[in-house]
Amino acid sequence: MHPSNLSTPTSVQDLDPKPLQNLPHDLIGEILSRLPVKSLLRFRCVSKSWLSLISSRQFIQTHLIISSNEDAYTNHSLIFSSGYSSFNLKWSALQSALNASPLQTTDFNCPMKYSPKSVTAIMGSCNGLVCIGIDNRNLYLWNPSIRKFNKLPDSGFKYISFVLFGFGYDKLNDDYKVIGIGNTEVKLYSWKTNSWKIIEGYNYARPLPQQCAFVDGKLHFIVNTYLDIEDSYLPKIVSFDLANEAFGEVGIPNQDFSERSLGVLGGCLSHLNFILEYNGVDVWIMKEYGVRESWIKEDFVPFSYMPFGFLHCTPVFSSKNGKILLKLGRDLMLYNSKSRSVLKYSEIQTKGCDIKIDISWDCDSGGDIYVKVGRVSVTMK
Numbered sequence: 001m002h003p004s005n006l007s008t009p010t011s012v013q014d015l016d017p018k019p020l021q022n023l024p025h026d027l028i029g030e031i032l033s034r035l036p037v038k039s040l041l042r043f044r045c046v047s048k049s050w051l052s053l054i055s056s057r058q059f060i061q062t063h064l065i066i067s068s069n070e071d072a073y074t075n076h077s078l079i080f081s082s083g084y085s086s087f088n089l090k091w092s093a094l095q096s097a098l099n100a101s102p103l104q105t106t107d108f109n110c111p112m113k114y115s116p117k118s119v120t121a122i123m124g125s126c127n128g129l130v131c132i133g134i135d136n137r138n139l140y141l142w143n144p145s146i147r148k149f150n151k152l153p154d155s156g157f158k159y160i161s162f163v164l165f166g167f168g169y170d171k172l173n174d175d176y177k178v179i180g181i182g183n184t185e186v187k188l189y190s191w192k193t194n195s196w197k198i199i200e201g202y203n204y205a206r207p208l209p210q211q212c213a214f215v216d217g218k219l220h221f222i223v224n225t226y227l228d229i230e231d232s233y234l235p236k237i238v239s240f241d242l243a244n245e246a247f248g249e250v251g252i253p254n255q256d257f258s259e260r261s262l263g264v265l266g267g268c269l270s271h272l273n274f275i276l277e278y279n280g281v282d283v284w285i286m287k288e289y290g291v292r293e294s295w296i297k298e299d300f301v302p303f304s305y306m307p308f309g310f311l312h313c314t315p316v317f318s319s320k321n322g323k324i325l326l327k328l329g330r331d332l333m334l335y336n337s338k339s340r341s342v343l344k345y346s347e348i349q350t351k352g353c354d355i356k357i358d359i360s361w362d363c364d365s366g367g368d369i370y371v372k373v374g375r376v377s378v379t380m381k
Helices: 025-032 037-043 048-055 057-069 094-098 367-375
Strands: 076-082 090-093 120-126 129-134 138-143 148-151 164-170 175-181 186-190 195-198 213-215 218-227 232-241 246-250 260-265 268-275 280-286 295-302 313-318 323-328 331-336 341-347 355-361
Touching (some): 025 057, 037 048, 048 057, 076 094, 076 120, 090 094, 094 313, 094 323, 094 331, 129 164, 164 213, 164 218, 213 260, 213 268, 268 313, 295 323
Parallel strands (some): 120 164, 260 313
Antiparallel strands (some): 129 138, 138 148, 175 186, 213 218, 218 232, 232 246, 260 268, 268 280
């Protein structure tokens, strides 16, 4: 019987580990790695050996890979936030956004909120963890699937709403990091040291107010370098390597002066630029990271109308069967690249303001994260 066909006991008490004692350890690990996080949290109580297995770094990485790559996207979620105080975080299954039926969203209770009027903003997500800001002051790392969180120490920035934050995982040093780029200084938070430090060597203009794109161990954002002679600007994609903590540049696919944004589609760095005269966006994908010549224009996505509250268009997700999910202002648009047709628009109910959206998935994000982040124990823009 395939492990995915095994039923999940209703409680730990319903599980008798004795018949499983003769199973090979590797097979037990294979079975457990395909179960949802909530089941794994319960099954840690079955025995010391299961607790050790489920808490091991190797098991966590295996479970993460399986959860993030399964074709049905059952573990993937969309998390919505807005800069409006009465807007609660909202949650939707990614499957709901990718099918033809109306988008189903529910309020997502944020355990860090101080009051119903608290303003929440998603800064980014990685490996099932979400970096979130609350009330323009406090930053948190939050694992929604197990409802555990860790408050970050004060960054020293006066108002975090005026800072571009990016969040990602440093695989080389096994560390989660948050970068903050303000008007006059750049700071980096390390989960391992639980502290911020100043980063030197940033010689670019202030980044555009968009979420960073995390690809290949690097965070990416767009800056505009103004040209006095031509009274125009030159767009650049700036990268920050989380391992060596250094800035660099990634070649941009075109140099026109249109509205543009970055994202991640199919695991690759993606670039969208708005084509005003044709009322749509060009979708570019960097097939080989770091190689400018590998930029491929995948598609042109037309807009059948200009959504109310449209600020810019950002890529959210692309499926293996050719569906592309984009964010336009406070709307989601689902486009089928094979049939070259817009499948649906989904409006996220807000008070007329833009929304942020991010992709997250169920994951136990690490024994270390669980132990340290939670000694108590997904953001479109």
